[in-house]
Amino acid sequence: MEAGRSPNIEILTNSRLLSLEGEPGNFTAKVYQEPRYIDEDKCTACGTCKMYCPKPVVDEYNERLDITRAPHIDYAQAIPSSYYIDPRYCLRVNFETCNLCAQTCTAGAIDFSQKPKELALEVGAVVMAPGFGKVDNSVLQKFGYGKYLDVVTNLEFERLTCASGPTEGHIIRLSDNKKPKNIAFLQCIGSRDETCGNGYCSSICCMSAIKEASVAKEHEPEVDVSIFFMDVRTQGKGFDDTRQRAEEKYGINVIKARVPRVEQISGKLALNYVTEDGKSHSDIFDMVVLSVGLESPEGAKEMAKISGIELNHYDFCKTITSKPLSTSREGVLVAGAFSGPKDVPESVTQASGVAAEVSEILSSARGTKSVHLAYPDEDKTLSEEKPRIGVFVCHCGVNIAGVVDVKAVRDYAATLSDVVYYENVMYSCSQDALKMLAQKIKDNRLNRVVIAACSPRTHEPLFQETMKSVGVNPAFFEMANIRDQCSWVHAKEPDAATQKSKDLVRMAVAKARELEPLQAQTVDVLSKALVIGGGVAGMTSALSIAEQGFECALIERTDKLGGNAGRLKLTNFGEDAGKILSDLMKKVSKHPKITVKLNTELDELSGFVGNFISKLNSAGNSEIFEHGVVVIATGGYEYQPSQYYYGESNKVLTQLQLEEKISKGKTALKNINNIVMIQCVGSRGDDLKYCSKFCCAQAVKNALAIKKINPDANIYILYRDIRTYGFNEDLYKEARNQGVIFISYNIERKPEAIKDGENIRVRVFDALIGEDIEIPADILALSVGVAPADNLKLSNIIKAPLTGDGFFLEAHAKLKPVEVAVDGVYLAGHAHGPKTLDESIAQAKAAAGKACIPLAKGKVSVAPIVSKVDKDACIGCGLCESLCPYKAIQLIKIDKKKKAETITASCKGCGICASHCPTLAISMGGFTDEAIMSQIHAFAESINKENV
């Protein structure tokens, strides 16, 4: 949670918006802020106040499953990292009695004189990201919630599985504290449910149920888990794959049925339900988890009134397909679940997208209000002194301390030479612990820091920043991962885990002794962008980059802009798709900062973030283009099926072809009365392993369009799971109301087409009647999904990896959905994976937002862990150059001899060159041979001891 450390983010907690006046560029936002009653700057988060407080309070962070006190902190890593007093329960606030906390707080942080404040903030734009609300308990009562203790919500279950949660990760029945033998997950609670007014699909609960079911099986392998679905909606990138693995690996039972209610029979929970074949079942479970959906945020109506924006019929923020991040008020933008249920990657994508959108509006004011953080000068004498090592052993709550004897590890560290300071820390990554760390480094003149905690992958930057803040070179840092590598994997062998922790600490200390200071480098950035691909995603990215004030070249392989969207007629919500595209094309071609290059491909790319050199090939003519960043928006293709007589019969069309036909109106549909649609043709297991996400809504959209022209048409949609997630569920419902017939088919019994002369019939197994039926088809429409573009060539040029399915792989599935492994390269649209038009637009904005960060900064700093060539030892064999995956090492001529040289800015510090160099001429910053050898020798010390 880096937000706590940014000098340009001011966090206002306990606050709400009172009013918003003004216009884009110049708003005045009035904000009401309730006091915390604890001074953030003075509080050390020691917890004494909570210990002495006599007032028990239900713990809302732990979903009311635990008890806390009036003064508390939600969780150890919370930001701000200070405690606060819940005024609803505090005796001092309400009755002027008690005051125990103030008397016991040694830091003098408790301040009951604090009063609510009203602030007036001058801002250029507003981003609405209030998230989602909770489904009312009255809806859950139908399923026994509140009546039977063993019926819990998905969020409550999440807290139960969490190691720092109320049960320390033990899954128990709340009625008798015993382990459940079997658990049922019920889907669509409070969503896809007209009776509670939530007709939409919440889009995320299928994933959360599968995740929680897998976690439950990992915690308690013998527990039996069943999930009751209507449709399994795991449409996100890679999600179907995970679902399948979870089903196979953990043996989770997937039951296609909607359970209407939960009853209790002699202490157990009884579920009665009907499966697709029409049979009734009655099963008994120890525990039931309700997959509760997302609702519009609490107070959405009032919030909308205050900020002057419109809501949709479900009280979510109203948006349109072409502007997924805009509200009805200019200058007020929206991101995340407020504009419709969405998961973390979608929300993070929108968050980056909305930042781009704001940056477009306020580009003239960029940098006028921001402040720069300066670090103190490095104390160079520290590195010349003898090692003074500080070892900090983290409890991570019970995550480590629950298994490893952390005190013993600390005491062991004390016995190692050069260790001058050692201590245990409850949560070493919490803000107060970092403050303490900085102080201890200063007090003890530490010039090496070893943290025995979790993974450097996630936490190293945090600790290094702290070292920088007190003038110590951040390279003097080493982590021992005693959480992942000890307490987690050896949870059942605490003694051995403790011994291994000691070994790791000894090795880390040995390496720390050999560490050398490294200097961070900065390079100037060429403030131009290259966008590859002229479809909707590419054009949107290019336009956003240009509107943010930077020059941009947009290259397109074919002779025209537009891509696949050129074939769309209407969006799912009835907007004119052609107009969206033509408006975009007009803006792109007119923009003075955009150069469009048609019939152009990227042949070569060299350089690194901030300084890329591209060789562009325009119909045979080569051209060099220099730029700072790259956006990949190469799109995808409509999958071309080889089954169901596609291409052999003119009655067999893809959904896009059908859409074109429908758009021609009545005459094109003359004499067409029976339409059969088959979903997942090619997708989800045939040629394409993944779900293409949009085809279910596309089929339903086309069905409704046909019904509009010919209400008597018989339309059959043969499907596996209907995945009309989010508000598209309205379309599905409407189609059912209008008499479109939905028949589900099983992967083992796929529908077959029978060609009889000119006529086509479709044979499908109907589970309800238990036999095959045959449907004559005047049109057979195939929902074919999207196949990746030929990304392999580009992947090799850019060195950006692909997924197994052939799409570009993002840097992190959750938190870096538009970045790739190569710095300065970003992703948008179908190049990343199948998605809908509005999702492509949001992601294209996000890619533009991320791409403009280095352009706006004008400089990039390069991580100092890079390779260094000892020119005297180098024999110029070139092995390193041929092996480097990042083009970061090259041969140059020095005195007529070939020598390798690192291109520091491109180097990722992977070490492949160093490990292959036949003369050991290459060393890695932070991982020198000396340091690694001492680490290995330190490991051997324990082996030798055991052998004696």
Add this chain to the structure above:
Amino acid sequence: MAKKEKSGSVLVVGGGITGVQSALDLADLGYYVYLLEKKASIGGVMAQLDKTFPTNDCAI
């Protein structure tokens, strides 16, 4: 009449993962951000999650 100069500050309403990510990106893009949260700490619902789908990474 000369147009009033635009402000380089932004208000983000909501301190969940979406609000926090927007705030970070906006700060990186050169703007000053007020991050408004109705509760006493930021992080929203994601901070309550133990693991995340599909990689089962730690949510915090």
